[in-house]
Amino acid sequence: MAPIRTAIVGLSASAITSWASSAHLPYLLSARGRAKYTIVALCNSSVDAAKRAIATYKLAPETRAYGDPQALADDEDIDLVVCCTRVDVHHQTILPSVKAGKSVFVEWPLAQDVAHAQELVAAADASGSRSLVGLQGRVSPAVAQLRQLLHQRRIGKVLSSEVKAFGGSLDRQLLSSGLKYFTDLDVGGNIVTIGFGHCEIWGPATPPQSRSTDNCAYSHVLGDLTDVRARLQLQRPEVKLRDASTGQVTDWTRSDVPDLVIAIGVLTASDIAQEGATVLVSFRRGQPFLRSPGLVWTVNGEKGEIRLVAQGGPTLHSSTYTEPVTLEVHDFQSDTVEPVGWSWDEWQTELPINGRSIATLYDLFAEGKADGAVPSIEDALARHVQLEKLLQTWPRSR
Incomplete structure (x- = not known):
């Protein structure tokens, strides 16, 4: 071809x-x-x-x-x-x-x-x-390995899951001057849509005009949520702007974008999840507690619990992998913890980390696997609908 x-x-x-x-x-x-x-x-x-x-x-x-x-x-x-x-x-x-x-x-x-x-x-x-959209976390190898563990029933059916994530920007108080638009909700690119949007845990129960519900990393693993409720907060509205070339703070701006998102919902019953299983996610802009991981994701099941820890943060499709990303399974019967390995394909290791999952999307698309195998613009619309509903609970006038 x-x-x-x-x-x-x-x-x-x-x-x-x-x-x-x-x-x-x-x-x-x-x-x-x-x-x-x-x-x-x-x-x-x-x-x-x-x-x-x-x-x-x-x-x-x-x-x-x-x-x-x-x-x-x-x-x-x-x-x-x-x-x-x-x-x-x-x-x-x-x-x-x-x-x-x-x-x-x-x-x-x-x-x-x-x-x-x-x-x-x-x-x-x-x-x-035909289309594909850069929601490539679903094809990252650590996520694929976690999903496989669930479908192998290593922990039985899922009873609950928790995500605690930090990121969206390198610093809780600073932004590069080139990213000033992150503080303007109307632009559409910010830590909620990009940071939280890339690590959000649910897919829509009935995605509008969508061929696939598993359009991001966590929803691809756990499935759909219902009865989603959220709390958004802007903890640090004044944001300092730093010149990328000098590293010096040159200005500041006032943000109208939430820097803390906490959401809770109930998983739709499925082959891997029990009806009523609860999912909780917390996403906060900037760094975590000193020397703590940027992402801890646990999935609690009938027979055990899986924990994914990413020291570098929640973007499981890109630079997170410059630091360790580990998977472990706690078996309740034996009360032991087993590390679970994952790896990039050999051809991916020749590419920069940021480009490896993107490369997988390109590969799948070239093979004609657009429908369902890679996220489409229909899937992206479903994600936009979810995020807009979430942001509608945010009172912008303060």
Whole structure:
């Protein structure tokens, strides 16, 4: 099969440590990636900006440069458009390509709100556009191993689960000046939608227009929650802004985004979960208690308990793995604890950690396993609906 002709939107020459360059590009330029994909175009804020990026990343000289999403969509020699821009321009950037029927890979969040996400889904339904979304925690190896333990009935049916997570930003009081938009709820990219959204534990009981309910790491493992109740709090509204190049605090801003989310719900009965099983998740922005892990996830069952500990935090699809991620099973009958190993596939180890789960999504998509195997924009819409309902309980006027 010929490689999928791919265009990237948002690969910037001035941001060589961006998510596009650190998580997407390594796979696409690897031997494995080149066998399945070929980069044929870039689209940036201008044609000149795209040309600079082509030169910076030493892409093929015939790579086409675009400065307009519609011009990109009109190029009939492009099969897949990858959108790695800031979330509040995802919609306007990718909509022309969706309407043109091209396949799209959109980073999470899909859009700044439910209304814009719905328009993208409607356009994809009309054009037949195939899609995948960067909710890649579901394909991370530690998560896959945990899910396997549950389906092997190592602890019997699930009775309850608890998640205690910290992160969303490196510091509880500071943000890089380039991430100031994290403090503006209307932009749509913040620690609730990105940080909590990537580690949220439930899938919708009846996802709207969705082909798959298991669209993020924890819901993929445990299943759907009902009767979800949440408490949101803004503990530190004044946020200092730090210059990324000097490390110095240069300004401050006032946030209207919650920095603490606590949610509780009941698992839908399933092959692995008992009816009425309770799930509790706590997500707080910034660092945990000194020298404590950034994520502790326990799953309590009839015969035992599983504990996943990630020292680096809750993003089980990316840089969390720069520090130890461990799995253990406590068997109640023998009262012993057994470590459970997990590993990356050999080909993944050749890639930077941030790009390994993204690479798995690309692999699955190239193999034609879009429906259900990878999260789609329909799945992303379901996640947006959940988060919007949660955020509607947040009183923004203070």
